[in-house]
Amino acid sequence: MKTPIELKILDSRLGTEFPLPDYATPGSAGMDLRAMVDQPLILEPGQTELVATGMAIHIGDTGLAAHILPRSGLGHKKGIVLGNLVGLIDSDYQGPLMVSLWNRSNTAVEIEPGERVAQLVFVPVVQAAFTQVDEFDSSERGEGGFGHSGTK
Ligand SMILES: O=c1ccn([C@H]2C[C@H](O)[C@@H](COP(=O)(O)OP(=O)(O)OP(=O)(O)O)O2)c(=O)[nH]1
Numbered sequence: 001m002k003t004p005i006e007l008k009i010l011d012s013r014l015g016t017e018f019p020l021p022d023y024a025t026p027g028s029a030g031m032d033l034r035a036m037v038d039q040p041l042i043l044e045p046g047q048t049e050l051v052a053t054g055m056a057i058h059i060g061d062t063g064l065a066a067h068i069l070p071r072s073g074l075g076h077k078k079g080i081v082l083g084n085l086v087g088l089i090d091s092d093y094q095g096p097l098m099v100s101l102w103n104r105s106n107t108a109v110e111i112e113p114g115e116r117v118a119q120l121v122f123v124p125v126v127q128a129a130f131t132q133v134d135e136f137d138s139s140e141r142g143e144g145g146f147g148h149s150g151t152k
């Protein structure tokens with residue numbers, strides 16, 4: 001069953017000229033977000049631009065958040081990934097949903113108006129309340145980390 005999430009359309013081309021974000025297949029985890037630019041956007045090598053998606057969402061549930069992730073095709077083939085690597089959408093955020101597009105390639109890339117440039121994935125969240133202690137109960141790993149367990 002799908003979870004209802006409030007959405008505001010901020011760009012009238014969304015839902016008319018360009019479809020609203022939706023799951024491409026029944027098993028999709030993400031729905032694609034579009035670059036609602038007015039004209040084609042040229043991203044020079046190394047350039048980062050904050051691009052509007054033409055919509056806002058209000059998740060309104062502290063047990064949920066959303067991630068904005070790159071699309072694998074764009075990221076792998078064209079080098080268009082996210083300037084913040086991953087976008088985190090807080091459950092109380094009501095502003096315009098923005099995507100930071102970073103051209104990490106060595107060639108200029110053109111982004112068309114309405115192009116699907118990233119994807120939105122809703123995720124469950126647990127908010128923690130820290131309980132301060134002086135010592136932890138021992139664990140098998142202890143303080144080992146950062147490659148402590150080797151590579152094979
Ligand atoms: O790719 C992104 C990342 C964030 N946001 C929005 C939703 C998020 O809830 C808010 C704040 O994001 P974050 O907490 O990651 O940024 P910050 O730099 O810590 O800003 P703030 O001080 O507003 O929390 O910005 C986006 O629209 N797109």
Ligand SMILES: [Mg+2]
Nearest residue numbers: 088089090093
């Ligand atoms: Mg923050």
